[in-house]
Amino acid sequence: MYNHKRFHPLALVIRFFESITSILGALIAGIIGIFSGHFWLLLFPIIYISVEVISYMTTYYTVDEQNVTIQKGLINKSTTVIPYDRIQTVRQSQWFFLAPFDLTTVNIETAGGSDSKSEGVLTVVPIAVFDLIESYRSQEAPVKTATQSSSEVNQTDGDATATKPQFKKLPASHILLFAITNLNILASSAVIAGLGGRFLNHAGSKLNSEVSRVIFSSVAYIALSIFGVLLLGFIYSLIRTLLTYYDFRIARTGNTLVIKSGLLKEKTQQIPLHKIQNVQVKKHPIRRLFGFSSILVYVYSGQDKQSKEDSSNNHTYLFPIIKNAEVYPFLATYLPEWQLHSPKITLLTQNRLWYFVRWTLLVIGILAVLEIIFWQVVPIWVVGLVILFFALVLLDEYLEAKGQGYGFSQSRFICIQRYHLFTKEINFLDKNKVQNVTQRTTPLLYHRQKIGHIKLPVKMNNDHGDQLKLRFIPIKVIQEIRDFYEQ
Known part of the structure; x- marks a missing residue:
């Protein structure tokens, strides 16, 4: 049990690093004050640092058998009590400089919290705190941690080996391919190449004309500046993706999937199986050329995105990039309850x-x-x-018309196939997680062609959800899906 403890002093380092823009402004003001003789400007960094130190000194946490409690504040005090039976997700993230000290950051989320902020954040605490919270949640004995004595570790080594999760790792070459084929990076590359080629052509025409060198220099400066910004954006996106998914690995422990990844900051995400709303096999147009797909899950409440590649809410990569032949064996291993296999898809709108x-x-x-x-x-x-x-818009609409389809798996899952931004998506929906089935049509569509639209909303959290749509499909198919949903 941890009773009325402060965070580790390295929490101040994390706090300053995460608010670098604010503290940088205060430091710049202080430096300007020193060199200009306006020493009153030093008040900005002094006040900022003082506030952070006071905040650190007046924040405490307690982990006992019933709750996780966080107390903070000097004058305006607040106390957050989180019972274990209300916790939806416990995640940890570990900056590389915390690993040698067996320290981590713990985020605690409940169903009643917001998407952007966890209800409880233990900024820098021993990894044993995370293990203790998990053990209390599962009502088991506390898990042995790296902080135990070597004799204790040796005594329990056999048991630890028996229960230690076996991680499936993502090869480094696949991570590189995943990063290079990121749609954001490809778009930046196309713009850079196009802008560079246009600038070279423009430069040749200007040098052979009588246009003023001053005007040309201005145009060249602007073009090179834009080119430089795009190039930096390309490099940033590539490095960010590589750092985020470095050493990506997944394991299953009981009814929970555990995902770890990250170089500078290792993140550990735990996904309870009962929170999974939708399993998606995504076939990116470029990655398909190399015979690869991606596997994602959409989960209910609190699960954050691992990257910004996909703009959807609450998606998590089970495996960012995997060979097509390994997709369904992988799902059979990690989600055997879903009994997913290559679906038989009935195409619906090829002639529309x-x-x-x-x-x-x-x-x-x-x-x-x-x-x-x-x-x-x-x-x-x-x-x-x-x-x-x-x-490009017409091509995307062509793919959508040719690729829309549906199917059923077992007596529980609805399979929806669609194209989105040239990417083929195969979605497996648990019908028990679908909020409702909405049918929509117009008199012209209904009376002349007997077609309409169907929408299947899936709840993700208190504020957001995802909607899978099929457009211009036969009314009889809509009724078939509704009958399957209502069974």
């Missing part, structure tokens, strides 16, 4: 391309008329970009 592209074609027609009228005003490169954009 018109319905998907009609509004896009209308917009293209309007823009074409405007271009004919104002062709002397609109630069040719703008026209080229617009044509490229709508070509």
Whole structure:
């Protein structure tokens, strides 16, 4: 039991690092004050550091058999009590400089909390605290930790080996491929290449003309600045992805999946199986060329995103990149209860391309008329970009029309196949986790073609969810899905 303890002093280092923009401004003000003789500016860093130190000195935590309690504040005091039966998720993240001291950061989340902030954060505490919380949650004896004496470890070595989870690791070469084929990175690469090529052509034309060198230098400076920013963004995205998924590994312990990853900051995420709402096999267009897919799960409440590659809420990569032939054996190993296998998909809208592209074609027609009228005003490169954009939109709509499908697995799972941003997604929904089935159509669609739309909302947390949609599908298929859902 840990009673009325302060965080480790390294918590101050973490706090300063995480609020680097604020403290940097205060430090700059102090430096300016020193060199300019306005010493009153030193008050900014002094006040900032004092507030952080006081906050650290007046924050305590207690971990006992009933609750986790966090007390903070000097004048305006607050006490947060979190009973173990209300805890949804306990996560830990460990900066590399905390590992030698067996320290970690523990985030405690409940169903009533917000998405952006955990209800309880133990900033820097011994790893034994995390183990103790987990043992109280599962009502087991406290787990032995690295802080035990060597004799205790030796005595329990056989038992520890028996219960130690076996992690499946992601090879380093696959992590590199995952990072390089990130859609954000590919988009940056395309823009960099296009801007670089355009600048070179522009430079050649200017050097051979009589345009002022001053004007050309200004244009060149702006173009190179944009190019530099994009290049830095490309490098940042690549490095960030590599650092986030470094040494990615997954294991299953009981009814919980444990995921670890990260180089500078190792994150440990635990996913209780009963919180999984949707299992998704994602086939990225570039990764498909190499024979790889990604496996994700969408979970209820509190699970944070591991990366910003996907903008969806509450998704977690079970395995960021995996060979296609290994997808369903992997799912059979780590999610045997779901009994997932390669689904038999019935395609629904292969002959209804018109319905998907009609509004896009209308917009293209309007823009074409405007271009004919104002062709002397609109630069040719703008026209080229617009044509490229709508070509990509039409291609995405074509894939969506050709790839929409559905199927059923066992008597419990609804399988939805769709395309989103050129990426093929196969979603396995537990019908017991689907909030409702919404059908929508119009008189024109219903009476002439007997088609409509269906939406299956899946609850993720108190504020957000995900909605899987099938558009322009036969009414009889909508009724079939509704009947399966209501069984």
